[in-house]
Amino acid sequence: MKRFAVLGFLALSSGLQAAPPSQVTSQLLTDGWSRKISARKTVDGLMQMPGASQRQAQEAYLLVLIHQRRYRQARPVAERLAASDSPKATAGAAQVWLSAVMRQYTTALGSMESLSGEVTKASLVRQIELAGFLGRMMGFLDGPASKRIPTGRRDAARQNIENRLGALAGEFQKARADILKQYLDQSNVLAATLAKGIQQEKKLRGQLKLDVKDIRRRNDQQQASLDERRTKVDRQYRVQSSDIRKQESPIRRELRRVDDAASSVQYDRATLNRRIWRVRSRLERSRHRQVRSLYRREIRELEHDLGRSDFDLAILSQRAYRAEYQRRRLANQAFRLRQQYGSEHRSAQKQQKKLDRRHKRTDYEERRLKRPIRGHSTRSNEIKRRIRTLATYVTLPLERQRADILATK
Numbered sequence: 488m489k490r491f492a493v494l495g496f497l498a499l500s501s502g503l504q505a506a507p508p509s510q511v512t513s514q515l516l517t518d519g520w521s522r523k524i525s526a527r528k529t530v531d532g533l534m535q536m537p538g539a540s541q542r543q544a545q546e547a548y549l550l551v552l553i554h555q556r557r558y559r560q561a562r563p564v565a566e567r568l569a570a571s572d573s574p575k576a577t578a579g580a581a582q583v584w585l586s587a588v589m590r591q592y593t594t595a596l597g598s599m600e601s602l603s604g605e606v607t608k609a610s611l612v613r614q615i616e617l618a619g620f621l622g623r624m625m626g627f628l629d630g631p632a633s634k635r636i637p638t639g640r641r642d643a644a645r646q647n648i649e650n651r652l653g654a655l656a657g658e659f660q661k662a663r664a665d666i667l668k669q670y671l672d673q674s675n676v677l678a679a680t681l682a683k684g685i686q687q688e689k690k691l692r693g694q695l696k697l698d699v700k701d702i703r704r705r706n707d708q709q710q711a712s713l714d715e716r717r718t719k720v721d722r723q724y725r726v727q728s729s730d731i732r733k734q735e736s737p738i739r740r741e742l743r744r745v746d747d748a749a750s751s752v753q754y755d756r757a758t759l760n761r762r763i764w765r766v767r768s769r770l771e772r773s774r775h776r777q778v779r780s781l782y783r784r785e786i787r788e789l790e791h792d793l794g795r796s797d798f799d800l801a802i803l804s805q806r807a808y809r810a811e812y813q814r815r816r817l818a819n820q821a822f823r824l825r826q827q828y829g830s831e832h833r834s835a836q837k838q839q840k841k842l843d844r845r846h847k848r849t850d851y852e853e854r855r856l857k858r859p860i861r862g863h864s865t866r867s868n869e870i871k872r873r874i875r876t877l878a879t880y881v882t883l884p885l886e887r888q889r890a891d892i893l894a895t896k
Contacts, residue, residue: 511538515547516889522555530555542571547892549581554885558589579605580620581883588877592628592636596644599624603651618655619662620881621648626666627880666880673879677870684862692856699852706845713842717835724828731821738817741810749803752796759793 511533519530530551538544545568552561562585568578579602586595599621606617625645628636649656763786770782873879 509538509541509544511536511541511544512547512892515544515551516893519551520554520889527555527557542568543892547889549578550885550888550892553581553585553883554889558585561585562589580617583620583624584877584881584883587624587627587632587881590632590635592632593640595624596628596636596640600644600647600651603648606652606655614655615658618652618658621652622659622662622664623666623881625659626663626670627877629663630667630670631875631877631880669880670874673870673874677867677874680864680867680870681862684864684867685860686862688860688862692860695852696856699849699856702845703849703853706842706849709838710842710846713835713838717832720828720831720835724824727824728821731817731824735814735817738810738814742807742814745803745807745810749800749807752799752803756793756796756800759789759796763789763793 514533515530519526519533530548533539534544534548539548545564549561549564549568552558552564562582565578565581565585569582579598583595583598583602586592586598602617603621606614606621609617625648629641629645633641649659652659766782766786766789770779770786773779773782
């Protein structure tokens with residue numbers, strides 16, 4: 488793959504001034520030659536120093552910006568160098584490469600057309616190198632980036648470049664063919680990798696379908712068992728609650744009867760007390776011996792009746808106590824029944840939530856198994872990324888350009 492690397496930045500080396508590098512240039516290519524944030528700050532500071540506007544410093548600045556992958560800042564620098572250079576091919580290659588690496592392919596085509604008009608102004612060696620560079624860039628635009636540019640626009644630009652190159656069109660076409668062959672080879676490798684991935688995924692999906700089917704069957708069995716259990720618990724709760732209500736009904740009637748009877752006895756007691764009080768009042772006012780004797784006998788009879796009502800109240804109290812005891816016993820039984828039912832209900836809800844999550848997971852797996860088989864894998868994704876990347880086909884020899892500038896005496 489390295490043999491297809493383009494010397495797209497060769498224009499810089501041939502257009503370097505003969506003077507030795509200045510202090511700003513040397514520091515740019517030494518202290519600033521890193522992708523760390525501190526190095527970026529160093530470069531930005533150096534460009535504020537006197538001498539930073541010199542041609543050589545600007546060329547070094549362009550190299551450093553591309554090395555640090557600050558393409559948006561490097562592009563206007565390349566444009567300024569191309570506009571001020573004679574011939575203009577010095578920074579034209581950088582313009583083309585930066586536009587392509589920033590995926591501005593239509594702009595890259597325009598820059599290539601402009602650069603093709605300056606190729607014949609360079610030396611013969613340079614003409615061959617630039618024609619190869621343009622061919623490789625055209626191969627990239629006709630291959631990996633072809634879907635991003637209209638076919639008519641690419642064909643027109645290719646014809647225009649070949650016409651401007653003249654006798655160098657053969658070198659241009661050869662370099663373009665090399666890139667297209669490389670792209671085709673990589674595409675075949677990708678297709679083979681995807682085909683292998685499809686076969687492996689089909690085999691894996693076959694087993695996964697069996698596993699998902701088995702999981703679905705177990706989930707359905709557990710769901711049926713849980714539904715049956717909840718139905719059974721609900722039925723038992725209704726039956727036992729009904730039994731408790733049936734037992735409570737006569738107890739409540741007994742309590743009402745006891746309460747009515749107690750109210751009647753209390754009324755009779757109040758009547759007897761009032762009669763005893765009236766008879767005693769008469770006894771105290773009377774002076775006749777026989778009348779007083781009759782009053783005393785009546786009081787004894789009334790007190791006897793009052794004692795009988797006390798006895799009746801005691802009997803009613805015992806009946807009320809027994810009924811209330813039975814009612815409380817049934818209330819406790821109903822409370823325990825509700826607690827037991829609530830515990831069973833909460834346990835069933837927890838199991839239902841777990842089953843719902845399993846159902847959702849199984850539904851997701853079934854939908855995933857219905858998706859088209861594409862054979863994607865880590866390897867295929869890496870190949871696809873490499874196929875679409877400009878650096879796979881065209882690179883800039885930054886290290887060599889840096890060494891050339893530093894070695895200038």
